[in-house]
Amino acid sequence: MNQKMTFETALARLGEIVEKMESGDAPLDESLKLFKEGSALARLCYKKLSTAEQEIKTITEREEDRPDGKN
Numbered sequence: 001m002n003q004k005m006t007f008e009t010a011l012a013r014l015g016e017i018v019e020k021m022e023s024g025d026a027p028l029d030e031s032l033k034l035f036k037e038g039s040a041l042a043r044l045c046y047k048k049l050s051t052a053e054q055e056i057k058t059i060t061e062r063e064e065d066r067p068d069g070k071n
Contacts, residue, residue: 003044005044007045007048007049010041010044010045010048011041011045013037013041014038014041014042014045017034017037017038017041018038020034021034021035021038
């Protein structure tokens with residue numbers, strides 16, 4: 001999985017995979033391949049969201065700790 005893939009690109013591809021799998025048209029081997037790719041994309045999205053959340057918390061805490069309340 002390309003770690004440099006953006007969250008938006010990964011989420012869009014994940015949506016495509018879900019749509020294809022829900023259609024039921026893919027053969028078993030292709031479905032398994034899609035499932036593996038989808039799982040990797042879901043992990044990547046989760047990791048990127050967790051990282052962003054942590055950055056937001058860090059920035060917010062830093063701003064709250066400033067005695068003058070200024071940026």
